[in-house]
Amino acid sequence: LTMLALVICVGLLVDNSVVVAENIHRLHKEGVPLREACVKGAAEIALAITMATLTTIIVFLPSSLVEGQGQFFLIRLATPVCVALAASLIVALVFIPLSVYLTMGHALVGERTRWGRSQTRLNQILTTLYEQVFGRINRVYGHVLSFFMQRRIDLIFLLLFVFGLTYLIAFKNIDFTEAQEEDRTGFRFDVEIDRGIGFNEVKEQFLEFEKVVAQAKSDYDLKGYLVVFQRREGYLECWLKEGRKDTREAKDYAAEIVKKFPKKVGFNIQYGRDESQFEDVKGDERYGFYLEGEDAEILDEVAKQLEPVILNVPGVLGIQKGNDDAPSEIALVVDRDRATASNVNPDYIAGVVGVALRGQSLPRYHDNGREVPVRVRYREEDRLGLADLNSFMIPTMDQTNFLSVASLTKAEALASPNGIFRRDKKVSRSISVELVPKQAEMARLYLDALKSSVDLPEGVRFDSEVVFWASDDVKNMQFAAGLSVLFIYLLMAFLFESLILPLSIILTIPLAVIGVAWIHYFAGMNVDFLGIVGMILLIGVVVNNGIVLIDYVNRLREQGNERGAAILRAADLRFRPIIMTALTTIIGMIPLAVSPPNDMGFSYKSFGLTLIGGMTTATVLTLLVVPVFYSFFDDARIRVSRTVGNVLGDRSKTADFQAQKMISES
Numbered sequence: 001l002t003m004l005a006l007v008i009c010v011g012l013l014v015d016n017s018v019v020v021a022e023n024i025h026r027l028h029k030e031g032v033p034l035r036e037a038c039v040k041g042a043a044e045i046a047l048a049i050t051m052a053t054l055t056t057i058i059v060f061l062p063s064s065l066v067e068g069q070g071q072f073f074l075i076r077l078a079t080p081v082c083v084a085l086a087a088s089l090i091v092a093l094v095f096i097p098l099s100v101y102l103t104m105g106h107a108l109v110g111e112r113t114r115w116g117r118s119q120t121r122l123n124q125i126l127t128t129l130y131e132q133v134f135g136r137i138n139r140v141y142g143h144v145l146s147f148f149m150q151r152r153i154d155l156i157f158l159l160l161f162v163f164g165l166t167y168l169i170a171f172k173n174i175d176f177t178e179a180q181e182e183d184r185t186g187f188r189f190d191v192e193i194d195r196g197i198g199f200n201e202v203k204e205q206f207l208e209f210e211k212v213v214a215q216a217k218s219d220y221d222l223k224g225y226l227v228v229f230q231r232r233e234g235y236l237e238c239w240l241k242e243g244r245k246d247t248r249e250a251k252d253y254a255a256e257i258v259k260k261f262p263k264k265v266g267f268n269i270q271y272g273r274d275e276s277q278f279e280d281v282k283g284d285e286r287y288g289f290y291l292e293g294e295d296a297e298i299l300d301e302v303a304k305q306l307e308p309v310i311l312n313v314p315g316v317l318g319i320q321k322g323n324d325d326a327p328s329e330i331a332l333v334v335d336r337d338r339a340t341a342s343n344v345n346p347d348y349i350a351g352v353v354g355v356a357l358r359g360q361s362l363p364r365y366h367d368n369g370r371e372v373p374v375r376v377r378y379r380e381e382d383r384l385g386l387a388d389l390n391s392f393m394i395p396t397m398d399q400t401n402f403l404s405v406a407s408l409t410k411a412e413a414l415a416s417p418n419g420i421f422r423r424d425k426k427v428s429r430s431i432s433v434e435l436v437p438k439q440a441e442m443a444r445l446y447l448d449a450l451k452s453s454v455d456l457p458e459g460v461r462f463d464s465e466v467v468f469w470a471s472d473d474v475k476n477m478q479f480a481a482g483l484s485v486l487f488i489y490l491l492m493a494f495l496f497e498s499l500i501l502p503l504s505i506i507l508t509i510p511l512a513v514i515g516v517a518w519i520h521y522f523a524g525m526n527v528d529f530l531g532i533v534g535m536i537l538l539i540g541v542v543v544n545n546g547i548v549l550i551d552y553v554n555r556l557r558e559q560g561n562e563r564g565a566a567i568l569r570a571a572d573l574r575f576r577p578i579i580m581t582a583l584t585t586i587i588g589m590i591p592l593a594v595s596p597p598n599d600m601g602f603s604y605k606s607f608g609l610t611l612i613g614g615m616t617t618a619t620v621l622t623l624l625v626v627p628v629f630y631s632f633f634d635d636a637r638i639r640v641s642r643t644v645g646n647v648l649g650d651r652s653k654t655a656d657f658q659a660q661k662m663i664s665e666s
Contacts, residue, residue, distance in 0.1 A: 011588020
């Protein structure tokens with residue numbers, strides 16, 4: 001993650017320097033002496049780039065207030081990114097003006113030399129290329145902005161249309177998932193073993209399983225495999241080679257291999273991977289059953305009865321493990337018929353066993369004003385094992401005879417719940433099903449029919465509400481995003497000395513979501529957890545262009561320019577630095593967007609695509625939306641000021657009138 005942070009910084013570090021250098025260059029072209037241009041150019045833009053840097057840094061502050069995976073990722077990204085951005089700000093304000101002064105001054109002196117003339121020709125070529133591409137775009141942008149400044153309502157309707165189209169097409173076809181299925185570099189088969197099967201038999205069966213996996217390694221050119229087993233459970237894990245010719249997903253390999261395992265009573269083998277209790281089952285290749293009831297043990301029993309039925313459905317690949325296997329515990333099951341025939345109260349048995357295991361508390365002993373707690377227990381050597389416990393004697397109800405615990409109970413190893421999951425004040429149990437990709441649609445129809453036809457015990461029902469994967473983590477990230485937006489708003493309110501004008505820049509945040517949705521839609525990918533982390537980072541990055549633009553608008557208005565003219569001139573002069581900083585960030589994310597997953601199946605594609613898509617739409621739409629909405633909110637500010645002024649003015653006139661009346665009466 002530290003390396004990921006450094007990759008992010010590659011695109012962000014030069015942004016401040018680009019803005020400062022471009023501002024110095026612009027002033028010098030306007031006729032300002034080079035030395036004065038360096039000083040004035042850095043001073044002009046200092047507050048804006050400082051606020052822009054702080055908005056990026058501040059998005060990491062809420063990471064200390066959330067828990068879960070979000071905190072894990074954000075905290076590890078925070079330190080490298082924040083330190084690098086702070087250093088880039090210092091470099092931009094201190095060293096870049098000096099560097100521009102030295103390089104531009106040297107260029108002017110060296111124009112008479114061959115190298116100087118070559119450099120001049122190269123600069124002319126680059127200038128021509130810029131004018132042919134970005135210069136034309138800038139001029140078109142100026143005309144479009146001027147058009148929408150006169151038709152502001154039309155722009156609002158256009159934005160609503162874009163948001164509606166994005167929701168109906170892009171958002172409807174992408175999901176939030178923990179990881180990209182196509183980037184998984186391995187798959188795993190879990191094996192459940194029935195009780196009563198000896199370890200030697202388990203070992204022999206797993207040797208047969210290993211033969212299948214070894215043959216699959218040769219047939220499918222796998223990178224390797226691992227076989228692990230214990231007395232009651234085991235798993236087989238396989239890894240795919242990088243750069244393989246067969247581009248099928250890991251799930252496709254697993255669907256073929258699982259059919260080749262030998263079937264044997266007592267061994268249940270299926271494709272799966274460890275997942276959380278409530279995970280996202282949205283998507284074409286997932287299906288979820290959600291059971292609700294009052295008793296966790298009953299829900300577990302119902303789930304165990306449903307699993308073999310579900311596995312027999314065509315198109316079902318396996319059932320994901322919702323949590324670790326339930327631990328076993330030793331239970332003394334009372335033989336009630338024998339206890340009744342022997343005239344023994346079962347409560348006596350529970351009492352003796354309880355005292356044997358935990359002891360018995362007695363009233364406190366008082367010694368010279370001190371209270372000493374007293375507990376009576378059997379000696380440790382008398383309660384070491386089950387044999388010692390079975391030797392304890394239980395009296396009959398008439399106190400005429402005694403029987404041993406062993407004669408009245410039977411020791412059994414029972415599975416106990418390792419956790420109780422509650423939602424909406426009810427105990428919940430999930431069954432997450434993996435589907436074969438090519439048969440997913442048919443399998444869903446079968447599973448829907450199965451759900452409606454199953455006769456559940458009284459008090460147990462299927463919950464129709466969809467439970468999203470890692471719902472707590474997603475809620476924590478939403479909370480962090482909300483705090484980030486609030487902190488950024490407060491920073492901008494400080495910069496612009498207004499609580500209304502920053503709202504025009506905050507609107508760039510939902511504009512970025514449009515790009516995130518469409519780029520994932522066209523890439524055919526879902527948004528994974530790193531993509532959500534990228535959205536948090538995007539909140540602090542996309543507002544930077546708006547800050548640089550509106551700060552210059554305010555400067556021009558302070559110099560006496562009319563609002564409309566100031567907006568158009570600021571948009572024209574800030575177009576180049578905005579495009580340059582956006583391109584540096586976008587280009588810096590391209591390696592992440594095209595990089596293959598690592599050996600652990602960890603992919604950065606969604607993260608890179610999130611920043612690329614978000615920055616693209618935010619930059620393009622910011623150049624139009626921010627100036628137009630700035631004028632909207634400026635009008636609102638003026639109206640509020642006038643209303644408040646009129647109210648205060650009326651009160652002042654009323655007070656003066658009453659004062660004059662009192663004076664005349666006196």
